[in-house]
Amino acid sequence: DVKVTQSSRYLVKRTGEKVFLECVQDMDHENMFWYRQDPGLGLRLIYFSYDVKMKEKGDIPEGYSVSREKKERFSLILEYASTNQTSMALCASSSRTGLHEKLFFGSGTQLSVL
């Protein structure tokens, strides 16, 4: 069974802290994604990676960075957490083969920045 695992289900941090969110997939997928979900706004792409050490900014990359040192692992980093980063962070992965390739999602991390 395919699996995308996010390291934390809930995370509470203070303003200014450095935050690491980790995501691991076991499907040997080339593509990995970090989305942010906010009520009424749907899912918006923060960053994605199409290969090891490769990354591209999504629609809302400000305040975030990412790291992909191994194919199966994609980390989201908040250098200085701020209250406006309180949201659900969703990791996903997919094969690179075509239009029809669906994204497989993790369970999400509800991040609260106080």
Next chain:
Amino acid sequence: AQKITQTQPGMFVQEKEAVTLDCTYDTSDPSYGLFWYKQPSSGEMIFLIYQGSYDQQNATEGRYSLNFQKARKSANLVISASQLGDSAMYFCAMRVIRANNLFFGTGTRLTVIP
């Protein structure tokens, strides 16, 4: 630019009735794929159904069908014989040939009434 519009923030349906969730899209790419995902209160994103822009027939998966009207740029999800377990957020999404990621709408919260 790609855009997905879901105009129904919330919908109610009686158990065992059918319901249609609206989705319109906008893209200048001739090749694209349309997806529907379900997000129960537990938070995970569950893939439901896929329709390619060149597919001649509407996609169906069990109780889910996609009413694809290319000229109107709509891709509505029809759920037949609603069940209590169908209560969830539903997201419409699109991928274009030039991009690896999915563009999501803002979602529709469906509530099934016993």
